[in-house]
Amino acid sequence: MAMDTGEPSSFKVGASPISQNSYLKENRFTCKLCQAGFLRSYHLKRHLKIHSGEKPYSCQICGSAFTRNFGLKLHVRTHTGEKPYCCDVCNSEFSDCSALRLHKRTHTGEKPYSCKVCGSAFTTSSNLKIHMRTHTGEKPFSCQECGTTFSRKSILKTHMRTHTGEKPYSCRICGSAFKNNSNLINHLRTHTGEKPYPCEVCGSAFSERSRMKTHLRTHTGEKPYSCQVCGSAFSENSGLKIHMRTHTGQKPFSCEVCGCAFSHNSSFKEHMRLHTGEKPYSCKICGSAFARNYCLRKHIKIHTDGERT
CATH class of the missing domain: 3.30.160.60 (Classic Zinc Finger)
Structure with a gap:
C-alpha cells in the first residue's frame, strides 16, 4: 500500500523532486x-x-x-x-513583439482560442471573450446618456456619436459624413456602383450585405420580426417599427406648415407636396403631373380604358 505523504493528490508516483518543488512554489x-x-x-x-x-x-x-x-x-x-519587430513574411513592422506574434497568425491561419459552446475559433483571447458574450448575452458597456448597453466598447463609442452628433468619417467625393467607417464604405458604393453582394437565388446584387440578407427573405418567406400585440410578422425590423405605430398612435413626422402629423415618412413627404406644389409623377402619354403615385396610376386608366372602348 502506498504511504500517504500528505502531498497534493495531483502528484504522480515517481514525479521528480524538481517538478514537485515547482508545484509547491507555483502558488x-x-x-x-x-x-x-x-x-x-x-x-x-x-x-x-x-x-x-x-x-x-x-x-x-x-x-x-x-x-x-x-x-x-x-x-x-x-x-x-x-517599430523594432518585423514580420519575415510581409515585412510589416510592429512596436511590440506580441503584436507581431498576433499578426503572424494572419499568415499561418492559427486560431488557438476556441469557443466551447459553438466551436468558433479566434486568433486572440480578447476576440474569444467578446464572442462569448453572444452566448451569455452580457453587455458590460453602458451609455451614460440613455442607458443602452453594448457587448463591445467600440460599439458603445460609435453609439455615443448619436448623442454628440460627431461624424468623423467623410466622403472625399461629395462630403457626406458618417458615424462609422463601415457606413462610409457602404456610401462610397453609391459613387462607384459597386454591388459585391449577389443573391444566390435570382442574381440581384446589393451594395450592402444587410440589404442582400433582407432581400433573401422575399425568396424564403422568412419574417423574423413579430408584433407582440397582434402577431403580425415582418421581414425587416423597420417594418415592425412602422407597424407598431398603429397600436401606439405615434406620429413622429410633423408638418411645420399646418401641423398635420403622420406615422410614415412617405406619407409626410406626399403631404408636403400639397404645400410646395411639387408633382414628381408624370403621365408619359399626355404629360399630366401628380403629387402622388397612386393618383398617376388612377389617371392612366383614363387612357387605357379609352383604348379598350
Whole structure:
C-alpha cells in the first residue's frame, strides 16, 4: 500500500523532486484580493498595483501613466514611431513583439482560442471573450446618456456619436459624413456602383450585405420580426417599427406648415407636396403631373380604358 505523504493528490508516483518543488512554489505568493497565485514576491507586488490603481511610470511627453516600466516603454514608441519587430513574411513592422506574434497568425491561419459552446475559433483571447458574450448575452458597456448597453466598447463609442452628433468619417467625393467607417464604405458604393453582394437565388446584387440578407427573405418567406400585440410578422425590423405605430398612435413626422402629423415618412413627404406644389409623377402619354403615385396610376386608366372602348 502506498504511504500517504500528505502531498497534493495531483502528484504522480515517481514525479521528480524538481517538478514537485515547482508545484509547491507555483502558488507560494497569493493575492488576498483576487486569489491569483505567483511564483515570486515581486510578481505579486507588481500585480497589486492593478488593485491599488498605482501607476508610478509616467510618459514625459503626454503624461500617460502605467503600472509597469515595460508598459511605458511600449507607449513611448507611439510618439517616436519606433517599430523594432518585423514580420519575415510581409515585412510589416510592429512596436511590440506580441503584436507581431498576433499578426503572424494572419499568415499561418492559427486560431488557438476556441469557443466551447459553438466551436468558433479566434486568433486572440480578447476576440474569444467578446464572442462569448453572444452566448451569455452580457453587455458590460453602458451609455451614460440613455442607458443602452453594448457587448463591445467600440460599439458603445460609435453609439455615443448619436448623442454628440460627431461624424468623423467623410466622403472625399461629395462630403457626406458618417458615424462609422463601415457606413462610409457602404456610401462610397453609391459613387462607384459597386454591388459585391449577389443573391444566390435570382442574381440581384446589393451594395450592402444587410440589404442582400433582407432581400433573401422575399425568396424564403422568412419574417423574423413579430408584433407582440397582434402577431403580425415582418421581414425587416423597420417594418415592425412602422407597424407598431398603429397600436401606439405615434406620429413622429410633423408638418411645420399646418401641423398635420403622420406615422410614415412617405406619407409626410406626399403631404408636403400639397404645400410646395411639387408633382414628381408624370403621365408619359399626355404629360399630366401628380403629387402622388397612386393618383398617376388612377389617371392612366383614363387612357387605357379609352383604348379598350
